[in-house]
Amino acid sequence: MKPETLNFFDKVYEVAKCIPYGRVTSYGAIATYLGAARSARMVGYAMNGSGGKDVPAHRVVNGKGLLTGKHHFEGTNLMQQLLESEGVEVVDNQIQNLDKVYWDPSKEL
DNA sequence: CTCTTGACTGAGG
């Protein structure tokens, strides 16, 4: 095993999979948890490889609770629908009760 | 090795 190489992407997937049902987190939160606080973009970039994996990318949004990555999903409102199905209020690509559904890996994991 | 891109974030106007 080469933890030096299998780092970012794999870790992002691990954390993303650990996101509880009906909760969401931000790229920056995951990046910070991984020790790469300034690499929030890489988290999202890593999610590009989440296709075909068990990574609930729809539970990962930006720090504002905005579904920035929805454009990478198939449909136009797929991501929102998934979140709403989990009990997360989403309006116009924006998480409503963000304070209630927000899940911080650094604190809860 | 250099340049570009990107699912971000924070600070400033």
Place this chain on the structure above:
DNA sequence: GCCTCAGCCAAGA
């Protein structure tokens, strides 16, 4: 409160 600018880091060409 909204918009714009700059910084950040890693992967791909």
